[in-house]
Amino acid sequence: MSLRGGDPEEIGGYPLEARLGSGGMGTVFLGRSASGRPVAIKLIHQQFADDDEFRIRFRQEVAAARRVSGAFTAAVIDADPEAQHPWMATTFIEGPTLAQRITEQGPFGGAELRRLAIGLTEALRDIHRAGVVHRDLKPSNVVLSPEGPRVIDFGISRAADQQTLTMTGRVIGTPPFMSPEQLQTPRGVGPRSDVFSLATLLVYAATGQGPFDADSPYMTAYQVVHEPPSLGEVPGALRAVVEPCLAKDPDDRPSADELLVRLRDLPSDLGGAAGAVIAGPRCTRETDTQHHLPADDATPAPTAPAPVAPAPTAVPDAAETGTPAPLGRRLRRRWRPALAAALAVAAIGGGVAVLRAGDSDGPGGGTGDQGQDIAAAGARLPGGFEPWRKTVPGGRADIPDELRCEARGDALFCGGGGVVATRIRLSDGSRVWTEKSPGVPMQGMHMVGVTDDTVLGFRLAAQDDPANPATEVVAIDADKGRELWSVQSGAQSTAVTNRTQDAVVVGTTVVTVDAANSRFEARRAHSGKVTWKQPFPAGRQCAPVTAGTRLYAMCAPRAELAATDVRHPDLRAVDLTSGSLGEPVAVRGPAVPVGTSGDSLVLLHERHEGPAMVGYDGVTRVDRDTDEATYTRLPKTYDGTPGMADGTVFVTGRTGLVTALDPATGRKKWSRQTGVEGLSGPVSGDGDGLLYFSSASGRVAALTSRKGEQRWSTNPRADGLAGEVGASARVSVEGSVVVVAAAKNTVFAFDATKPPKSG
Template sequence: MSLREGDPEEIGGYPLEARLGSGGMGTVFLARTASGRPVAIKLIHRQFADDEEFRIRFRQEIAAARRVSGAFTAAVIDADPEAAHPWMATTYIEGDTLAQRIAKEGPIGGAELRALSIGLTEALRDIHRVGVVHRDLKPSNVVLSPEGPRVIDFGISRAADQQTLTMTGRVIGTPPFMSPEQLQAPRGVGPRSDVFSLGTLLVYAATGQGPFDADSPYMTAYQVVHEPPSLGSVPAALRAVVEPCLAKDAKDRPSADELLVRLRDLPTDLGGAAAAGGARCTRETDTQHHLAGPDTPPPSTSAPPDAAPGAPAHPVPSPTDLSPDRRSEAADEHTRRRPRRLRQVLAAAVAVVAIGGGVALMNSDVSGEAGGGPGGPGKGGEGGRNVAATGAPLPDGFKPWRKTVPGGRPDIPDELRCEARGDALFCGGGGVVATRIRASDGSRVWTEKSPGVPVQGMHLVGVTDDTVLGYRFAAEDAPGDPQTEVVAVDADKGTELWSTPSGAQSTAVTGRTQDAVVLGSTVVTVDASNARFEARRAHTGKVLWRRPFPVGEQCAPVPAGKRLYAMCAREAELSAGAVRHPVLHVTDLASGSLGQAIPLKGPVQPVGTADDSLVLLHQRHDGPAMLGYDQVVRVDRASHGVTYARLPKVYEGTPGMAGGTVFLSGRTGLVTAFDPATGRKKWARQTAVEGASGPVQGDDKALYFSSASGRVAVLSPHKGEPLLSTGPRADGVAGETNAEPRVVVAGRLVVVAAAENTVFAFDVTKPPKSG
């Protein structure tokens, strides 16, 4: 929607491009930052500028939104609540709201419903962890972006640890999605009120109607407070999770963290609404009913075909003409005015996998390039028969197993990483320097524990033929010990061979936590003062060379096949938190000498090799916030020339590389594959593996992804066709971003490291059927 006469040309220094919509609170405009990033600017209506209560509420909205910075919320970029005409700029999120999605296409089911449930719950967790209660969670405040759902509009949020304004004791919210306490005692609303709203939201997503729908808002409010929810059309597996969220007493509802643990067990084939005749608005009726903002002129005065005689016509703007705020209000208004259909009670049989998760087929093809639907190329039978049994045989006497490895700190939710050497499995990370496990049965041979608090992302350093190398962190009551050490352990005996203090600068330089690397029989570390590289024989600890960093720079080791690079950044840029001009040096592994500097346009993050050339991803930042990745960068092995290839857009997720392809795994299970030479998207696949890391390529070239919950997804390399998906095996939903791969594949043997030091193994031709 173009700007109108009287609209400002800029707000707060941001040039305006278009009017996105207008509501009762203000007008929303599309603008751009100096770097070209689109933002949505909410300009408060003039009549509220002199209303002190309103200004206080607006300040609270800004403060609440700024405190929330999760992956599933919209970030505040700038604001001026004290301006004569107050305004706030937030991330512009592309996509329909949940209300629009249901109005257009009807209820959501399957993997999409599962991903939505987990994404919204993670958003609530992030909101509640910073002491904020949203208080108006409803379909119009959820935007379905390509990267997952986003919760927007903190207009009536408040910090849980602050006193509410006197006037905000009034009932504020949207009745079909409000909690009983919001209607009865709004001053006492807490985080579990949002959990109630989330429950109503998930019922709405799964069935197209809320659990307390009635013919008037008064009847709806009465049912919210006094009547049981209507859940007959909700898929059984989801109903078991949602029903406790709708308890009348807030104390009986789970917290967002508790709800996440329950949601991880939802099966991939969640199904859709159990009642075939539930409320559903088709695309045809949507084009006739879709509402615009109150100030949008109607293009037609004709009444919709199913309207009652004499019913007023509704304007029909394009959804893209509205901001998320106004598109949301429009779709919500459409939902409210839509004639309520009689609920139909059908004896419908619903096939649901029992909670605990079984082997499930993934059949949601995001890009349309792969045919993974039922009966298509991606269809695989129970037991993973589409995953070839090639390569190394299983260890003698192998039976599937699941073990927990005790660490030095039982209060830390450790995450191990493992490597396989025949029947020996070596793992390390968190409170474990290293452990040796028999791959045949999971029994532990030895364990070297770490007493201190681990650094996130620092796992196993590496394994040679006779040595295992890991990290040890000093105990809090041992201030004289080195804070972080690289420790070498004899692979057979489990005895410590040597240790050396280690620095911790790699994350700032490369975006990955990797301060020590193993190449052949050599281990290269960063010294404790972050001033030089040191190379040692892995088994004996004999120092081979020491090489100071270039003056005024900090460096981190970057392995590329059998070669070593040093990536360095200026200390001034590191101090400012913005590495814009990193350089690479080819490093001689025999002497440590640094080759000629190869300048890069940063910030960049190494992800692997293709055709023996180093591949990196360029990070897109807006100030200190990392938005995602927008380019693939290649450093040629022979010429050291650097090429840049733009990705189709900015992508979020955990990067990885296998088989000469770059992958990004999103928080909600979306895996996207890219050509490292051109940046072209090869395919995208929605999986049930939330927060996945990987991939690891098996002997048959299949790609293995896994999450902190232990879910495993196996995809074909060429089109991402689903071959196998397993259920959860540990109490974890999403691990850290940029996580190292959790899967080890050796022929038919698959070993997975999950949350809380859980390690399990199975035969890929006979995958686990339950958690």
């Protein structure tokens, strides 16, 4: 919908491109951030700008939206509730509303209905865990994004620990989806009012009608308070779960957590509602005022699988279905700050939903990866192992940090930022020794590597000691924890490879970049003896890249580096004995190394629109034997954090969509919505057929390697943000022990065959 005469050209410094919708409280516009990222900007109607009650409501909306910003809602980017014309900018969510989807395609049924129910309930659970009561759940406040349902519009929400705003006697809400207490005693509304509203949404999704529909809003409100719900057309299995949620007394309703458990126990295919019809004109007008595409601009998006639903179906690409990409997808830009800000869920207890062995894509069970369950015989644990969770103190306790870990038997070595390295017993989490770093942790700079007897890490100089080098590579005796040697290191690899990796370990050799960023230097890991030095080619800056046991120099013209526009990098094989460089192999840039397929190095090509990196649109394989580079264009641009395991490339979106790609053909193998935000990874399990992904908050998702079927996912274990964009894998696996590094130097371990239970 284009802008109209009289619409502003910009709000709060954000240029406006289109009008998304208008409702009773305000108008929502599509805007653009300075980096090119599309944003939804809600502008309060002028007649309410001087209304103190509506200003209070808007402040509440901004505060509530900030409090719950995460994987299932629209994150707040900017706001000014005190402006003469108050406004709020949030992430733009593409996709139709639930109301639009029902109008255009009719009710949900079968597995699609089950996934919608679980996805909405998980969203409500996380909203409540953040201490917020939404109070206005309705079809127009649910957006069906390609990555799953999103709950929006916190205009009349409140924090659970605050008094409800008295609106001079006004009843605020949408009667067909309001709870009895909202209509009778709005000051006493709590989280179980949202459960009631969610149940009315699920009835509406299953039948096209609400359970209390009547000819007028007054009759609807009467039926909500006094009459039983109309559930005759709701599938029987779902009805048994939904009916208790519609109890008149809030104390008789389950909590969102309890409802989620009941929904997960439902069969994979709920069936359809016989004779279900689309409701006629609703008694309450639901005007589209939210941050998504209006119906005439949007292609209906498939409802993504719930984060912990058994064997969810794959998410198709537009290229595979023939469906044009929605306008929102075409407009999307990559937001790449140092940290992708997302509010962590308030409850930090560990939890997991473990799927039954017989679950499959359809009724009656199935085959596929089901036989490769993580409870396979022969899984190994250190003697006396019990799950543990520890915090490793760093050199700067006031600065959040993340470690990365590598296990060798019962010895777990971790390092990063404020910790050069630490040794932890895998069996019980006790620390053997720790070497701290006094400097400020740098994003993406973690442990260099481990050999049989040596741990290599980075040490950052304290800011108040400029005489010391900014960065050093430090070798530490693996057994005793004493420093063996150190050397000044350059810190320019990110500009060349888009990874912070200025030193690598290959076998028992450590290769670093010298402090002047002019050459490679190779040393024996334990003794520090220099074995060779190799200057960079004239006019080029290089960084070390490993592919299995092979070392490459990835180099770029210094002029392109100075312009921060690396278009013509090359790769040269490095002889580990002499340091001599092979012939250059041209690579289409900018590119980031992601791993190996067989013995071939694999890189992803970055797509840029202006200065913004919007995703990955191509893959390059460099053959080990011939040193020839083969470039393949991907079928679409994939936005997210790259990784590689089992010869497959993975890209994980910020809200948990995992896509598996064949590095040889560029073909998509599978796509899976996990619902775990900010994932990085993957890491292969030890013979269990699983891939492990993890977020900075410590949430872990386990997917099968072949099809991406989700086995389980855990709750947060650390109070952290979503983590850096492009983060390296946070999980390491030793036997059946899964070790996870999370925000603020939190490290925890559990047995993959017995993941943490819920609650």
